[in-house]
Amino acid sequence: MHTPILMITLALGLNTEPPATPALTTAQTPTPAAAPVSAPSLTITVSTEQAPDLAEWGDKAKTICTEWWPKILAELPSDGFKPREDLLIEFKKNYNVPAAAAGGRIMVNAEHVRRNPGDLGMMVHELVHIAQAYPGQKENLGWLTEGIADYIRFWKYEPQTKQRQINIEKASYRDAYRTTAAFLAWACHTYDTTLVTKLNARLRAGKGEAAMFKEFTGMTVDELWAEFIAAGAPSSPEATAKAKTKKTDNIKSTKAPGTASPAPEQ
Numbered sequence: 001m002h003t004p005i006l007m008i009t010l011a012l013g014l015n016t017e018p019p020a021t022p023a024l025t026t027a028q029t030p031t032p033a034a035a036p037v038s039a040p041s042l043t044i045t046v047s048t049e050q051a052p053d054l055a056e057w058g059d060k061a062k063t064i065c066t067e068w069w070p071k072i073l074a075e076l077p078s079d080g081f082k083p084r085e086d087l088l089i090e091f092k093k094n095y096n097v098p099a100a101a102a103g104g105r106i107m108v109n110a111e112h113v114r115r116n117p118g119d120l121g122m123m124v125h126e127l128v129h130i131a132q133a134y135p136g137q138k139e140n141l142g143w144l145t146e147g148i149a150d151y152i153r154f155w156k157y158e159p160q161t162k163q164r165q166i167n168i169e170k171a172s173y174r175d176a177y178r179t180t181a182a183f184l185a186w187a188c189h190t191y192d193t194t195l196v197t198k199l200n201a202r203l204r205a206g207k208g209e210a211a212m213f214k215e216f217t218g219m220t221v222d223e224l225w226a227e228f229i230a231a232g233a234p235s236s237p238e239a240t241a242k243a244k245t246k247k248t249d250n251i252k253s254t255k256a257p258g259t260a261s262p263a264p265e266q
């Protein structure tokens, strides 16, 4: 017999133990209101045909993807979404990017792995893309798609990774990747912890637009960005956690030069 409690723990337990065997099914479990979560499983095949020497790394990648698949899905729930159940991880001999995801495949640049064997975090980034499964949007929101992928990678999977301070003169929320990730993390922390969840649901429905930010936070994305910069552009999970939240900490004259000092530039 499976208890509903167990399922909820599995679904929300991002910071708890890895989901040992997320294959428990709970057909009769009353589903919590937020999202229909049945423990998702992913059958992963690794193809090392083009890079037989990377079999061991492929195994590690598979283990991490297996562990993180349910966690990522729990971060990005949306009503009625049916995640895919199979994934092919394929090493490529010649590839112009470190890795990329498309359909049910993650293509991995073999040479990149040989040079950066510690870069397993990129697999989490690509796995987020598999979980996102976004159709096309009316606007080009590629920056947001990449930002969400790096938000999960760097703010959830490897928060200890040192981040470079964002250049407040030149950066934009449209820079994608880590910059957008830091911006999203700050906006979640400051305004609404469910912001990424909401953005994801809209994107997955093919109804993404920059105007979502105003709808969800009361501020346009440009206003939010300006505030993020004014707050010193907290660029790491540690710095994000120290940022003021609008709920608990009321604005005391925002411009306090030097007080919001995040990680020093390097």
Ligand SMILES: [Zn+2]
Pocket: 125, 126, 129, 146, 149
């Ligand atoms: Zn990406």
